[in-house]
Amino acid sequence: MAKLPPSVARLRAAVRGALADLPEGALVLVACSGGPDSLALADTAAFCAPRMGLRAGLVSVDHGLQEGSAARAADVAAWGASVGLDPAEAVAVRVGKQGGPEGAAREARYEALDEAAKRHGAAAVLLGHTRDDQAETVLLALVRGAGPRGVAGMRAVRGRYRRPLLDVTREDTHAACEERGLKPWTDPHNADPRYLRSALRPTLEALTEVLGKGIVANLARTATLVGADADYLDKLAKEALEDCRLGKDLDAKRLIAVPAPLRQRVLQAWMLEAGANGSELNHRHLEAVDALVAAWHGQGPTFLPGGVAIRREAGRLLAEPSH
Missing domain, CATH: 3.30.465 (Uridine Diphospho-n-acetylenolpyruvylglucosamine Reductase; domain 3)
Structure with a gap:
């Protein structure tokens, strides 16, 4: 038997760990844009879920913000169906203007994912955010002057949403796509400086060159440590709120x-x-x-x-x- 490539092995271990508590027969939906992170996640879920007694599906959200986006979302859904993801669907949304372009697109996307989860009775929705995304989130929070909850970054589990890849690097998802013969789509918005997260990426790359690759892991670890503290303070605050109500x-x-x-x-x-x-x-x-x-x-x-x-x-x- 051929040895499993390390990147593929890391993704599979991460997904198995993220789904381990779900009951047999539960459905998980993967939010998949067709980019390397979400495509690698969807491919991994298609492999792991049936072997764990679970069902896996895919939702590709068409934000309608780029030419050809509807066809691209349909192609992603068709690929999902071809690898056994069921349901595998493309969902079109209308992006408003409140909260800026990134915020408005995010709000529309989550509304569509919530609706899909309810429609199909999904136990969980998987998101493809990686350790690199987490590091960027922490930097953005610091730039914006956010408090501990902002610095705590993205949570591995929040309600029905799960992020199995927060301890997996972007380098791993790209390598896994290559190993598995997947052909991800590169979103031009990821290099568009009009979007704050995109504008920040060259800065993080420069910091990595100066301080070493460990900076990404350290920023992500900071989110984990601060998140634990913030959870505890939030628990105390909830108790104090009840005590102060009239x-x-x-x-x-x-x-x-x-x-x-x-x-x-x-x-x-x-x-x-x-x-x-x-x-x-x-x-x-x-x-x-x-x-x-x-x-x-x-x-x-x-x-x-x-x-x-x-x-x-x-x-x-x-x-x-x-x-």
């Missing part, structure tokens, strides 16, 4: 006794509950609402994206429509 309002006097890092998590969770737009909510909004608790001197309401106003009255924080 119906739909919050007790400002109890909040002031909560340590600042937890208090801001409490406030953020509560603001999102109240209808604030999470994609537009930033640290300035959070600091202004926190000042209603920690630096109260009779100031007026704070207006949040999403049409929500937060004000303090009689020792309570109240959330109400701003229009």
